[in-house]
Amino acid sequence: MRIGVLTGGGDCPGLNAVIRGIVRKGVQTHDYEFVGFRDGWRGPLENQTMQLDVPAVRGILPRGGTILGSSRTNPLKVDGGVRRVKENLAKHEVDALIAIGGEDTLGVAAELSREGVRVVGVPKTIDNDLDGTDYTFGFDTAVNICTEAIDRLHTTAESHRRVLVVEVMGRHAGWIALHSGIAGGANVILIPEHPFDLDRVCDWVENRFKINYAPIVVVAEGALPAVGELVTKDDSLDAFGHVRLSGVGEWLAGEIQARTGKEARTTVLGHIQRGGTPTAFDRWLATRFGLHAVDAVRDGDFGTMVALRGTEIVRAPLSDATARIKTVDPSLYAEFDVFFG
Numbered sequence: 001m002r003i004g005v006l007t008g009g010g011d012c013p014g015l016n017a018v019i020r021g022i023v024r025k026g027v028q029t030h031d032y033e034f035v036g037f038r039d040g041w042r043g044p045l046e047n048q049t050m051q052l053d054v055p056a057v058r059g060i061l062p063r064g065g066t067i068l069g070s071s072r073t074n075p076l077k078v079d080g081g082v083r084r085v086k087e088n089l090a091k092h093e094v095d096a097l098i099a100i101g102g103e104d105t106l107g108v109a110a111e112l113s114r115e116g117v118r119v120v121g122v123p124k125t126i127d128n129d130l131d132g133t134d135y136t137f138g139f140d141t142a143v144n145i146c147t148e149a150i151d152r153l154h155t156t157a158e159s160h161r162r163v164l165v166v167e168v169m170g171r172h173a174g175w176i177a178l179h180s181g182i183a184g185g186a187n188v189i190l191i192p193e194h195p196f197d198l199d200r201v202c203d204w205v206e207n208r209f210k211i212n213y214a215p216i217v218v219v220a221e222g223a224l225p226a227v228g229e230l231v232t233k234d235d236s237l238d239a240f241g242h243v244r245l246s247g248v249g250e251w252l253a254g255e256i257q258a259r260t261g262k263e264a265r266t267t268v269l270g271h272i273q274r275g276g277t278p279t280a281f282d283r284w285l286a287t288r289f290g291l292h293a294v295d296a297v298r299d300g301d302f303g304t305m306v307a308l309r310g311t312e313i314v315r316a317p318l319s320d321a322t323a324r325i326k327t328v329d330p331s332l333y334a335e336f337d338v339f340f341g
């Protein structure tokens, strides 16, 4: 058996742990061979490969990023893309493909599966917004990075009696904002699922100053005001049709300062959230996903994605997992009302 492996979309701490789990189990238990496809779907589309064997995965467990490289290439948007992917898989005598990615990468995997490609998915995204799995790896690392940043921002906010706005990732879902905001004791948490009322945010901010305390406002990059529009970086779209986000934090600080008269500054955590070494939890989860993805290939259970449910690793149909985004339920967000303002 010869298995192709690729990592697509935004990189994520734990990708290397998945790759290592796949290769170690595949080679040592089943004598499988591997071929690494470079830079997400660009690899099978443009026939870009690299050697993927046990020596290639030595020492990569704690390393961030991905040894295979990543991109947001979408073969479904390229003329003859599906045909070219199939031809290149055949050229390398690939019997099965393991695609590690988020909604976009796995959406392509689901389509290729319908087109007869033998593919198994592994869910990846720091945003934790993939349906069908309780958690994706990378999320825990991102939350820890944001929480540490919020902890640090509290002391400088208090020293200067400023409002500090922290912008974190989260395009469609506010999981990072909510988890890190609660863990870091933020006073306002704004998420994409719940359009915010600017007057209410300003009331919360002023309330904090009244009790002699400097407020921390955590805002997900995809959060939007109840009146107004999504703030974007520019008008450009990626191959999956997504706008480039970021900017809501800066905009919000300007509005808060203008409306309350309190000095407000912004910290955009950006790609720091995705870089560097994964937490122990993410290494654990990523390793288990890798091992179970090889089992799914062995069982011929194609068109599925490995997923975490409780403490079990299960398999979910790729088409179901990519059909909708997993967002923060309003009742979960409401649980934390007591901490706002």
Ligand code: F6P
Binding pocket: 009, 010, 011, 102, 125, 126, 127, 169, 170, 171, 221, 245
């Ligand atoms: O992978 C998803 C994500 O983390 C989003 O939250 C964010 O909008 C996006 O990546 C940004 O990624 P890039 O800068 O690579 O386009």
